[in-house]
Amino acid sequence: MTWDYSDMKKWGWQKHPRGAVIPQAGTADDYKTGGWRSQRPVLDKEKCINCFFCFIYCPDTAIVVEEEDMKGFNLKHCKGCGICAHECPKDAIAMVDEIKAKQQDEAASA
């Protein structure tokens, strides 16, 4: 079953699942917690030893790992809590100001 709740904001009270149950797994994927971020993690791959501490500790599953290699962050879900930076044994993650990072992104893409 795929639960289509794309227009949930328009639903009347009769349409919601009883007792506020979410009748499908994985809907957190649609919930873009990245918008909460005021600090952004930045990876220094030179220092990283692929220990995956960051992967284990990240509360939003926002550490991207491919073929046993730590690749960076899923910024749609990373809420900038800084836990990964705190736990990294090699100080390979720095937290930078999100607004500045965004401005730099924009300047780079312009």
Add this chain to the structure above:
Amino acid sequence: MQRTVAVVGTDAVAEAMRQINPDVVPAYPITPQTAIVETFSEMVADGKVESLLINVESEHSAMSAGIGAAAAGGRVMTATSSQGLALMWEMLYIASGLRLPIVLANVNRSLSAPINIHCDHSDSMGARDSGWIQLFSENGQEAYDNTLQAVRIAEHPEVKLPVMVLLDGFIISHSVDRMDFLEDEKAKKFVGEYVPENPLLDAKNPVTWGAFDGLYGHYFEFKRAQQQGMLNAPAVIKMVGEEYGKISGRPYGFFEEYQMEDAEFAVVALGSAAGTIREAVDNARCADMKVGMIKLRMYRPFPAAELVQALSRVKAVGIFDRSDTFAGAMGGPVFVEIRSAFYESAVKPLMSNYIYGLGGRDLSFGLIEKAFSELDDAARTGVVKEKVNYLGLREGEVE
């Protein structure tokens, strides 16, 4: 054949629980409820039921564990009293908000302070807006019957709300009463198999319970949907009560009308007081007093329209409340609600409130007769002398 027994009220509830055989019973002891779970835990230890009994560290935990177990897909029951119900407070709202059909027997007892272990309805009256269905019992038989019916009502797909079965502390819970128990087969067939909705333990269909609603904000819609369960409940309670009548010979409705056909005045009461009042009505009838009684069984949802219909024929009504609202001069909760129910009615009787029995104060025939004679006067003269009366209160002189 039903089994005729003489047992205390707590054993009557425990016997219903044995026949229901719930999946999970998380419980914490409190006087006068303790005996229910004590008897039930013996049944668990003796292998007479398959229920998982969880000894928790508080009533807050009892209801929390119950909510978890019910969300997991289990049929859940528990029991409490007084401070225990008060400690469950925040979880009561979560059980009803999540639409979990948990059944709770509450043995009515006063709330501290001062500390008192005896009967009044302060505990469950405080929970009257917690979204639970509330069914009052007059005696052990009704506590047993209500417990069996509660499961059916709670689990009905049109309702899906938790149900509180109420029985008066000590007066019912610790008094030996003659009563009839259904045969196990019949009771089990009546209660039926539980088919949970969206159980957490169904690993093939993973779901989330109790998620945060805040950012999109649909709380309002969920609360309206919850009210719909209450609005649907009367029809289900009636249907279940009639069906239960067919198998037991004891049909149930929203309330019982006693000697109401030609009554000129009436009283409304909940719980064990109705038994004493019924006798007092019989005595008064011998003395040519035209009095009737309504014994209210279904307190939540509140059968407003039906009560108005039943009471609009009499000239005066005395509402008996075993708790107070502390809202100033408004009177007890049953009084406030019956008065409100009559607001649109063109024909309405005179109404007065009798707050009685707080902290287990005895309701004697003498006190009921006093109320009858005041109501009789009101019916004759068209004047209510005192709107809110404290029946049985000691009123000494102040030096």
